Amino acid sequence: MNKAFVKETDDEDDSDLALPAIPAGTKNYITPEGHKRLKDELLHLIDTERPEVVRIVSWAASNGDRSENGDYIYGKRRLREIDRRIRFLTKRLDIAEVVDPSVHHGSNQVYFGATVLYENQAGEEHTITIVGIDEFDPLNGRISWISPVARALTKAREGDSVVLHTPSGVDELVILEVQYPAP
Known part of the structure; x- marks a missing residue:
């Protein structure tokens, strides 16, 4: 039978969903x-x-x-x-x-779940919260823990400067404040 007369199915695999795939080994x-x-x-x-x-x-x-x-x-x-x-x-x-971020309440070091206020080289301040892949919302300041900004900030402390490599070059971020939800 000619393939032209076979009905194609609308079924698709799960790879077309909006959320990103989890990196291998993480x-x-x-x-x-x-x-x-x-x-x-x-x-x-x-x-x-x-x-x-x-x-x-x-x-x-x-x-x-x-x-x-x-x-x-x-x-x-x-x-x-x-x-x-x-x-x-x-x-x-x-x-x-x-992972409950409230276990780090009171800490000034950046881990998963932290809300971080930082300043870039241009003097612009940004507030982000580091969350999971399935809950990121960049327009509301919620970024995935695997994003370049989150990876650059992770394990740094208030007052530290970190280097962020971007397509337009290198940017230096200064961590101004780190907060966690209360337990």
Whole structure:
């Protein structure tokens, strides 16, 4: 049979998801808040969203001709998306290593979970929080622990200067303040 007449599947692997892959040989560090958020999303998909889509698809399938039934076609597509996200979240939560940053409360050294105020060579101050790969949000100052800025700052202390290599050259960052959440 000619391949031109074979229907291609809409199923995709988990590699197309928005979150970055975990570098080989590293752990999936995550804050307790990030772990809770992922777990809540997983439970919402399993307990609420998926059963509702299954109900719609069942109703649409009972209406007869499925080839031109938009509710059925789009419902099945949404069901595949939900199942793919459930698989992804399950895998990420299985390998997650929850790290509570509050154990460093009072420390002036930068570790995972620290909120750091630093100044670059241009005199601009930036506040960032070092979080897990699954919880980064750069627009809100939450950067992944594997990012170049986080790697440059990690293990430095308040008052230290660190070197950050960027595509536009070398930048020097001065750590002004390090904070951790209270236990």
